[in-house]
Amino acid sequence: MASIIWLPVIVFIATAYLYLLSTRLPEMDYTGKNCTSEDLKFPRNLQELTSLAVLLQQYKTDHLPYVLLLFCSAYLYKQSFAIPGSVFMNLLAGALFPTWLGFIIVCTLSACGATFCYTWSKLCGKAYIIRYFPDKVKFLQQKVKENMDSLFYFLLFLRFFPMTPNWFLNMASPIVDIPVHMFFFSVFIGLVPYNFICVQTGSMLSDLRSIEDIFTLWTMAKLGLIAIMALVPGLVTKRLKKDIKTD
Secondary structure (H helix, E strand, O other): OOOOOHHHHHHHHHHHHHHHHHHOOOOOEEOOEEOOHHHOOOOOOHHHHHHHHHHHHHHHHHOHHHHHHHHHHHHHHHHHOOOOOHHHHHHHHHHHOOHHHHHHHHHHHHHHHHHHHHHHHHHHHHHHHHHHOHHHHHHHHHHHHHOHHHHHHHHHHHHHOOOOOHHHHHHHOOOOOOOHHHHHHHHHHHOHHHHHHHHHHHOOHHHOOOHHHOOOHHHHHHHHHHHHHHHHHHHHHHHHHHHHHHO
16 A cells, blocks of 8 residues: 555645646736636636636636636645535536537546546555544445445445435545445446536526535435436345345
């Protein structure tokens, strides 16, 4: 296993790359002044998100490749290092790109970024995650063992379920021996409802008043129902295998 010292090195390199990318932005006038890298920062609220969306929409007109590269790099950065705020990036995708394109981009980036996080955890952080989250790791390990015959459907359930801590699942998955290919596709498919809701809402960003407007009680209930439906194939598989053994 690689030493934990490599993780700060990886973070430093990724941060330096993102900084250099943000300081090499094409010159363009924005609200009467030259835009600087200070205008390009991760949004922390809807007001900052709206301002950033307006800025990048202007750049996108003449510099689409740059905006696309910047967005993808920033998204992967947040996902790879389990930095909160993916909802703002998903909304931004809806504001910048057509809904269908933003949706495809976000689904791909969320799966790739989560897999990078999985990789860093496997190479550098296994001992530390077990040390600081022993009960959670033990609980997840037990559930994985119980659902080994239908593991993919169980992983889909975890991703569909709106209250699942995805950051922990990303980091703990290699520890509980979830195969990387199964992990990748469970993220890609399992976050489809969440990503679509965010991207679709982002296309109407100017009408959004708060994050709570996205995740209403009805929306959360629908996501929960989808999560439960994901368990059905696994339960059926278990039942069939049990019947076969009985016979």
